[in-house]
Amino acid sequence: MTSSEILIKARGLTKKYDQFMAVDHIDFEVYKGECVGFLGPNGAGKTTTVRMIYCFLPSTEGELTVAGMNVSTQARQIKSMVGVSPQEDNLDPDFTVIKNLQVYARYFDIPKEEATKRALELLKFFQLEEKQDVSIYQLSGGMKRRLIMARALINEPRILLLDEPTTGLDPQGRHIVWDEIRSLRKQGVTIILTTHYMDEAAALCDRVLIIDNGKIIETGVPQKLIKKHVGEDVLEVSYDEAVLKTLKEELPDAHIEVFGDQIRVFINQPHGVFERIVKKFPDIDLTIRNANLEDVFLKLTGRKLRE
Amino acid sequence: MTERSNPSSSTSRLPRLTYRVWTVWRRNFEVFMKTIYVNFLPALLEPLLYLAAFGVGLGALITGNISGYGSYIQFIGPGLIAIAVMYGSFFECTYASFVRMYFQKTFDAIIATPVSVEEVIAGELLWGATRATINATIVLSVVTAFGLVSSPLFLLVPVLTFFGGLLFASLGMCFTALAPNIDFFNFPAFLFITPMFLLGGTFFPLSLLPGAVQTVAFAVLPLTHVVNLMRGLVLGRIEPFLGLSSEIMLVLSIVWIAVVTLMFFVLAIKMMKKRLIK
Numbered sequence: 001m002t003s004s005e006i007l008i009k010a011r012g013l014t015k016k017y018d019q020f021m022a023v024d025h026i027d028f029e030v031y032k033g034e035c036v037g038f039l040g041p042n043g044a045g046k047t048t049t050v051r052m053i054y055c056f057l058p059s060t061e062g063e064l065t066v067a068g069m070n071v072s073t074q075a076r077q078i079k080s081m082v083g084v085s086p087q088e089d090n091l092d093p094d095f096t097v098i099k100n101l102q103v104y105a106r107y108f109d110i111p112k113e114e115a116t117k118r119a120l121e122l123l124k125f126f127q128l129e130e131k132q133d134v135s136i137y138q139l140s141g142g143m144k145r146r147l148i149m150a151r152a153l154i155n156e157p158r159i160l161l162l163d164e165p166t167t168g169l170d171p172q173g174r175h176i177v178w179d180e181i182r183s184l185r186k187q188g189v190t191i192i193l194t195t196h197y198m199d200e201a202a203a204l205c206d207r208v209l210i211i212d213n214g215k216i217i218e219t220g221v222p223q224k225l226i227k228k229h230v231g232e233d234v235l236e237v238s239y240d241e242a243v244l245k246t247l248k249e250e251l252p253d254a255h256i257e258v259f260g261d262q263i264r265v266f267i268n269q270p271h272g273v274f275e276r277i278v279k280k281f282p283d284i285d286l287t288i289r290n291a292n293l294e295d296v297f298l299k300l301t302g303r304k305l306r307e
Numbered sequence: 308m309t310e311r312s313n314p315s316s317s318t319s320r321l322p323r324l325t326y327r328v329w330t331v332w333r334r335n336f337e338v339f340m341k342t343i344y345v346n347f348l349p350a351l352l353e354p355l356l357y358l359a360a361f362g363v364g365l366g367a368l369i370t371g372n373i374s375g376y377g378s379y380i381q382f383i384g385p386g387l388i389a390i391a392v393m394y395g396s397f398f399e400c401t402y403a404s405f406v407r408m409y410f411q412k413t414f415d416a417i418i419a420t421p422v423s424v425e426e427v428i429a430g431e432l433l434w435g436a437t438r439a440t441i442n443a444t445i446v447l448s449v450v451t452a453f454g455l456v457s458s459p460l461f462l463l464v465p466v467l468t469f470f471g472g473l474l475f476a477s478l479g480m481c482f483t484a485l486a487p488n489i490d491f492f493n494f495p496a497f498l499f500i501t502p503m504f505l506l507g508g509t510f511f512p513l514s515l516l517p518g519a520v521q522t523v524a525f526a527v528l529p530l531t532h533v534v535n536l537m538r539g540l541v542l543g544r545i546e547p548f549l550g551l552s553s554e555i556m557l558v559l560s561i562v563w564i565a566v567v568t569l570m571f572f573v574l575a576i577k578m579m580k581k582r583l584i585k
Contacts, residue, residue, distance in 0.1 A: 017585070054419055057584065076421045084419040090412035094338040103337070106330050107420035
């Protein structure tokens with residue numbers, strides 16, 4: 001689905017608060033039809049970047065264009081072609097489910113009949129048909145999330161910004177949202193997704209940007225990043241002096257991480273590299289598992305808690 | 308549609324508003340219509356209680372012609388309409404706007420659409436003025452039912468209530484822009500609104516107060532001017548004041564309301580924009 005047409009382009013994009021650099025001179029582009037994940041610890045600058053894209057926050061410095069339009073001078077045109085699903089629940093509690101969509105459609109100048117038609121279609125798509133006349137207070141967390149996404153689509157946006165769309169959802173709710181995101185991708189909608197769930201990013205995104213301290217520290221296709229930074233297999237074992245010593249001797253190229261009472265070993269080599277270690281310690285429980293995006297993320301951003 | 312602005316200089320300009328202001332107004336209007344009975348009842352009961360207590364009760368003790376307007380109950384009728392204007396819009400654009408902004412995040416949701424932050428606030432202010440007009444019109448009908456209207460000019464009351472409402476809505480919104488939490492509004496409510504309610508020429512002629520107090524009330528209390536003009540429309544005459552004739556008082560009060568409303572309308576939008584967009 002991805003084409004070579006650039007839809008969003010940032011050059012030296014910066015957002016500064018007093019002494020704090022929320023976003024620090026970042027460059028990136030998003031191609032038409034792509035699903036791009038913004039990953040990063042809390043406070044990394046993901047949401048700030050998203051907010052600058054939908055012209056909510058002005059940038060301090062740098063250039064940001066959406067569909068070739070400048071965010072600071074053509075905000076209205078940009079906002080009319082972007083759909084936003086924010087992190088926090090800002091549904092209108094004074095209205096019912098369907099009325100939320102109808103009132104929101106009016107902000108986009110969508111005529112009433114058309115708005116109702118689209119609202120009904122979206123409620124069906126997000127499996128909320130039965131709730132259409134219900135008050136917002138009676139919706140579960142998952143239903144609210146889906147309604148927020150439905151609302152983000154009321155203007156038939158070319159670009160969809162999803163800021164942590166599955167945070168706080170149960171596994172069922174998450175998978176419904178994932179299905180919907182995949183289906184929107186197939187329809188050619190360009191999507192930017194921020195998330196703390198690496199499995200989500202790996203499952204949905206064509207490409208991810210890893211952001212830390214306001215800077216993009218890595219970017220690429222999830223599977224390629226895994227191969228590049230952590231290889232194919234990861235060995236996990238409870239802390240043991242003898243095992244650690246052997247690992248260091250046998251695998252001098254490996255990246256050995258000791259955190260808490262766990263040893264984790266990453267190595268840029270194909271499957272099978274750990275077999276001989278396992279054989280040496282038949283009585284110790286050594287686990288070999290596939291490397292994943294979370295390993296990459298933790299390797300690049302560290303294990304220190306943020307905020 | 309090419310709109311160009313230099314963001315760095317936008318603070319020094321008047322806000323650019325389009326018809327989209329009305330989409331925000333309509334949102335509030337539709338919420339109001341959903342709970343219309345709850346909204347109507349207090350607006351209807353309050354003036355009845357005031358007229359019973361101050362007009363019929365207290366008024367029985369007050370004899371004579373109050374400032375040439377007639378009986379005491381007649382004198383306070385326009386004052387009650389003006390109070391409804393003040394309370395209706397000030398509380399709409401403080402407590403109610405704060406709930407929409409802070410707890411419901413309704414403004415954030417709207418700003419993600421082609422509606423701008425300036426238009427959201429302008430819509431809120433126009434709604435505050437509308438709310439004042441609705442409340443004041445209910446009070447006007449009660450005052451009329453009591454036979455307290457003596458000038459055909461009373462037909463212009465909604466015009467005055469709308470602009471008076473816009474004035475108090477704008478003042479309220481400035482406090483909303485500064486409010487760290489919802490309890491903060493106790494300060495303007497007790498230090499600004501209540502003194503005006505009592506000393507704004509509503510329940511007794513301002514001319515009974517010491518000269519210096521009169522001058523201050525006239526110079527800085529918005530309600531004084533709304534009450535002044537309201538008496539003119541409902542009773543057909545504005546009281547000469549501080550040695551100024553009725554005609555001069557009429558012009559002064561209109562100009563005062565127009566200038567201060569415009570000032571605070573623009574200021575409220577700027578202050579709220581500063582609060583919402585960091």
